Amino acid sequence: MNRVPPLGDAQGLWKAVLAAASGRCQCRGTCGTNHDxxxxxxxxAHGAYQTKHGRGWVxxxxxxxxxxxxxxxxxxxxxLPKRQLAAWCEHCHQATRRAADKTAQATPSAEPDSLFDL
Structure with a gap:
C-alpha cells in the first residue's frame, strides 16, 4: 500500500516529525524486532528502497x-502535540500497533462488564 504524506496544515507537522527523526523510522524494538x-x-529511511517486509519504497x-x-x-x-509523535515505517507501525492491541486486550478492564451486578 502506498502512503502519501498528508496535505494542508498537517503536511507541515509531518515534515517537522520527519526532520526531528532525521528521515528515519524511530522504532527501537517495540515492533518485536530488536534492530541490533x-x-x-x-x-x-524515508524514500529508500527496502528489500524486506514487502519490498518497495519506504x-x-x-x-x-x-x-x-x-x-x-x-x-x-x-x-496530539508534535513532541508526542514519531516517524514510523509501515512495518514497525503495524507490528507495534498489533502488540499494543494484544496488550490492551489482555489487560482486564477496570469497568464492570454490565450495568448491574447479578
Missing part, C-alpha cells in the same frame, strides 16, 4: 510515539 544490527533503531508516517497511543481514535491521535 542497526544500533537499536529501525534502519528504514514512506514514513507521523503517528503517536507511545505504543498505547497508537490505539487512540483518529481524532484524538490527530490532536
Amino acid at each position: 544490527k542497526d544500533g537499536g533503531r529501525c534502519p528504514a 514512506r514514513l508516517i507521523a503517528a503517536p510515539a507511545a505504543p498505547a497511543d497508537l490505539l487512540l481514535p483518529p481524532h484524538q491521535a490527530a490532536a
Whole structure:
C-alpha cells in the first residue's frame, strides 16, 4: 500500500516529525524486532528502497510515539502535540500497533462488564 504524506496544515507537522527523526523510522524494538544490527533503531529511511517486509519504497508516517497511543481514535491521535509523535515505517507501525492491541486486550478492564451486578 502506498502512503502519501498528508496535505494542508498537517503536511507541515509531518515534515517537522520527519526532520526531528532525521528521515528515519524511530522504532527501537517495540515492533518485536530488536534492530541490533542497526544500533537499536529501525534502519528504514524515508524514500529508500527496502528489500524486506514487502519490498518497495519506504514512506514514513507521523503517528503517536507511545505504543498505547497508537490505539487512540483518529481524532484524538490527530490532536496530539508534535513532541508526542514519531516517524514510523509501515512495518514497525503495524507490528507495534498489533502488540499494543494484544496488550490492551489482555489487560482486564477496570469497568464492570454490565450495568448491574447479578
